[in-house]
Amino acid sequence: ELKVEQNPLFLSMQEGKNYTIYCNYSTTSDRLYWYRQDPGKSLESLFVLLSNGAVKQEGRLMASLDTKARLSTLHITAAVHDLSATYFCAVDAAAQKLVFGQGTRLTINP
Amino acid sequence: EAGVTQSPTHLIKTRGQQATLRCSPISGHTSVYWYQQALGLGLQFLLWYDEGEERNRGNFPPRFSGRQFPNYSSELNVNALELEDSALYLCASSLLMGTDTQYFGPGTRLTVL
Numbered sequence: 001e002l003k004v005e006q007n008p009l010f011l012s013m014q015e016g017k018n019y020t021i022y023c024n025y026s027t028t029s030d031r032l033y034w035y036r037q038d039p040g041k042s043l044e045s046l047f048v049l050l051s052n053g054a055v056k057q058e059g060r061l062m063a064s065l066d067t068k069a070r071l072s073t074l075h076i077t078a079a080v081h082d083l084s085a086t087y088f089c090a091v092d093a094a095a096q097k098l099v100f101g102q103g104t105r106l107t108i109n110p
Numbered sequence: 111e112a113g114v115t116q117s118p119t120h121l122i123k124t125r126g127q128q129a130t131l132r133c134s135p136i137s138g139h140t141s142v143y144w145y146q147q148a149l150g151l152g153l154q155f156l157l158w159y160d161e162g163e164e165r166n167r168g169n170f171p172p173r174f175s176g177r178q179f180p181n182y183s184s185e186l187n188v189n190a191l192e193l194e195d196s197a198l199y200l201c202a203s204s205l206l207m208g209t210d211t212q213y214f215g216p217g218t219r220l221t222v223l
Contacts, residue, residue, distance in 0.1 A: 033211065042200060043214040088153065096141065096204070097166050098212065100153040 002027045002093040006101035014109055016078050021104045023072040023089035031092040032072050034063050036085045037103070043088065046074075079108045112137065114215030116201050122221045123191050131186040131218045135203030141165075142184040143204070143212055144176060148197035156199075159184055191222045 003026040013019050023032070031050055035043040047056040049065035049072060056063050060083065062075045072089055086105045090098040115134045123129050135142050144156040155168040159178035173189040182203075188195055198219050202212035 035214075042216045043202075045211050045213060048211050090153075096143065096158050096212075097155045097168065098143075098145075098153075099155070102152050 002029070002091060002099045004089060004091050004099050004101040006087075006089055006104050008104060009102055010105050010107075012107045012109065013076075013079055015080055018078065019076050021074040021076075021087055021089075021106075023074070023101055025070045025072075025089075025091045025099075027093075028067070028070075029091045029093065032065055033090045033092075033098065034072070034074055035088045035090060037088065038085050046087075076106075081108050081110060084108045114201055114203050114213055116199075116215040116218050118218060119216070120219045120221070122223065124223050125191055125193060127191050129188045129191060129195075129220055131188075131199050131201075131220070132183065133186070133201030133203075133215060134183045135201075136205075136213060139203035139205050139213075140182055141204045141210075141212075142178055142182065143202040144184070144186050145200045145202065145214075146170075146197045147200060147217070148194070151197075153200070157186070188220070193222050196220060196222045 005024045033048050034046040037043050047063040052067040054065045060077045065072045086103045088103045090100045093099045117132045141160040143158050147153045157176050158166040162178050176186040178184045198217045200217045201215045204210040204212045
């Protein structure tokens with residue numbers, strides 16, 4: 001059974017700093033997604049990573065995928081308060097069943 | 111373009127009752143997915159419908175069921191409600207079966223008293 005683990009689960013950082021969220025998964029998969037969730041809101045799609053070595057960037061967020069290591073990272077550059085949210089990675093477990101990580105609650109302090 | 115819509119926003123039921131949640135996918139999307147986000151349990155896959163057929167099911171008891179209508183909208187029914195069914199139920203849709211990103215709706219908050 002596919003398991004997805006994120007770390008850290010909680011992250012408090014200062015504006016302007018860089019940090020990385022890690023997402024490990026236990027079995028081979030073709031697709032990995034990153035989503036953002038604001039408190040009380042739904043999930044917003046950030047990135048979809050489809051192949052080994054894939055790198056996607058949007059603003060201060062950059063996601064990468066290493067399928068051999070079964071690892072994806074979400075890197076935050078020069079964090080700003082607006083990026084405070086919970087970030088989830090999700091792996092396609094086949095037949096369109098997404099298995100989500102526990103989520104990383106990111107708080108960015110001024 | 112309108113996103114995934116869900117109704118109602120909030121639903122309060124008592125134990126043993128039935129709940130019906132509704133979802134309308136993004137126009138042109140044929141696949142609809144249901145997820146449960148319960149406190150302490152994270153996001154768990156419930157059901158996937160495509161072209162009116164149930165394609166996959168998560169590890170939930172049979173009292174969780176649903177259907178997809180010819181216009182691709184979907185219903186999730188939860189029978190014999192239990193306290194632990196209290197959760198945010200998220201619906202998602204995608205364009206093509208097995209190939210596309212799932213886009214999520216705002217969710218229905220179900221509270222079972």
